[in-house]
Amino acid sequence: MKRKLSAIECMIDGNIVYMVRLEGSFQVDRLREALARVQRKHPALRMVLRKQKDGLYYEENCAPDVPLRIVPRIAEDDYKRESLTELGTAFVEDRSLLRAVWLPAETESDLLLVTSHRICDGMSMLTIVREVLFALHSDQELVPYEPITAKVMIGDYEPPQPWKRKLIASLLNNALRLLPASRRPLENKEYALEWGVGQALTDALKQRCKAEGVSIHAALVIALDRALLQVLGEKKLPGWIESPMDARRGRLASLKSDMLFFGGGSLKMRTGQASEEEFWTKGRSVHEEIRRMIDQEMEAIPGRYSFNELLRPVPHGRIQTMVQLGDALKVNGSWNRMALSNLGNVAVSDSSAPFRVKDLRLYVHSFNFRLLGIVAYAFNGEMRFYYVGDEKCLSVEQANALKNEFMTQLQRQVAPLQEAAKEVLHMAGTTA
Incomplete structure (x- = not known):
């Protein structure tokens, strides 16, 4: 088949x-x-x-x-x-x-x-x-399972106005067909940065997020947003931070957590909003906004798959033209976006294994588009970050400045906890 x-x-x-x-x-x-x-x-x-x-x-x-x-x-x-x-x-x-x-x-x-x-x-x-x-x-x-097809994802969904959806898809298909196919190979100049924050900062950030009622991802979104604004300024700021969403975590009946799947949707948060607002106050509003967006995205998945079935594949040459058009227009970020993916706490082996997992790393590469994003994950009690970007999106110098400012934003939020811990230790030592 x-x-x-x-x-x-x-x-x-x-x-x-x-x-x-x-x-x-x-x-x-x-x-x-x-x-x-x-x-x-x-x-x-x-x-x-x-x-x-x-x-x-x-x-x-x-x-x-x-x-x-x-x-x-x-x-x-x-x-x-x-x-x-x-x-x-x-x-x-x-x-x-x-x-x-x-x-x-x-x-x-x-x-x-x-x-x-x-x-x-x-x-x-x-x-x-x-x-x-x-x-x-x-x-x-x-145990094997049946393939996850578009038909499975669409289920019994019926668009409210089928004619309108078909018209939009037809206009989009025809517009993309008008693009000339570029024969010039895409000059992809990707580079990566990797860093960990140590267990002390990781624990302090978890404690502060829990105390403030804010998810770690929401805190990372705000820290990245403010770091981007500080490093790039308003004129060069990508318009959105986009986070992919895992649709398998019990949210769709057809998907189980141990199935391979791509295409669960994404959460888009506008950058540069309320940058002067107190960090954790903003964090609580972003946390609630993320929860609402997840619910909306889950409801939208069948309709999105239904619409995607109406779109014609775009040949590689036309995709190259789209990328080169973005270069010529000097669009901020990767088509006005920066990705932030959070894999959470990563555990890949159990205690019964005859070996120990000492380290874990991940790397990504795109053959079609210019990447710009950060992947966050925790391994062995330490939060880690993997940045990948194309030089057309951010220079190496800008990326390093972004990394440093991003870390400064996070460290600033946990500093009160760390100072309090030092004071407790000092008092305990004095009492002893």
């Missing part, structure tokens, strides 16, 4: 890489079997791309085995070189949509898992990581 890629799937052409550093040992045959079991569970990993005259198709249940490259680890940061290689290697026709690279050393090893952003997002990719690590030491069955 085959199906044509949707317009959105054609546009979202990029790779995701997760690296896990494992202390302990296992046999390569066990790793191959773990990859095979995870592939058998997920329909998206059993598909291959097929190119036909009228576009790209997925053909189901015919993928070859997950390819595994084995590269002996010589230096501790060899994974960075291999990650860059995998990020820049597109998934092609008739090949598995999951790849793995194993870098074994004497007492530990690095495992890279790579997939296409077309079939899953960062949260779904964590599912792959968890299940591969689980299958490395457990024989418990991984």
Whole structure:
């Protein structure tokens, strides 16, 4: 069985890489079997791309085995070189949509898992990581499930004015067809920054957010908003901070938390609003706004999928024209947006595993668009951040300034707690 890629799937052409550093040992045959079991569970990993005259198709249940490259680890940061290689290697026709690279050393090893952003997002990719690590030491069955199609997501939704929706889609399709196809390759100059904040600041931020009744994500949104304004100024400020939403967390009956999925919607928050308002007062309003937007987005998902089915895929050359048009217009950020994704507390192995996960990193790359965003996640009690951007969006100097100002904003909010803790310790020492 085959199906044509949707317009959105054609546009979202990029790779995701997760690296896990494992202390302990296992046999390569066990790793191959773990990859095979995870592939058998997920329909998206059993598909291959097929190119036909009228576009790209997925053909189901015919993928070859997950390819595994084995590269002996010589230096501790060899994974960075291999990650860059995998990020820049597109998934092609008739090949598995999951790849793995194993870098074994004497007492530990690095495992890279790579997939296409077309079939899953960062949260779904964590599912792959968890299940591969689980299958490395457990024989418990991984239960397959039926493919998640647009028809499943649309369900019994009926648009209130079908003719109007078809008219809008037709106008959009015709407008995009008028764009000339660029033959000039996209000059993608992506770079990345990685940093952690330490366990002390992480704990202090959690405590302050809990005391103020504000989610950590809301606090990160405000800190990023104010850092962007401080570094870029009003004229260069992207208009929106956009956060992808995980639609699998019990919100849709057709989606389970262990399924691979991409396309759950996003939360868009306008930047530069009430920048003088007290941080936590603003935080509470943003927290409530996010909750409302999640409810609205969940209700909108069937209608969005229904509308997307009316859109025609845009050829790669026209996508390049769109990007180059944005460059020429000097649009702020990545088409007036900056992404902020929060994966939450990441736990990818259990206590029964014969190995310990010492480190976890993630990397993303787009073949079509200019990326600009920050991914936040907590690992082993520490909050970490991964920034990826194109030089056309922010220079390296601006990105470093943004990182520093973003951290200053967060540290400023937890400083009272840290000072109070120091005072308590001082008083305890004096009493003793």
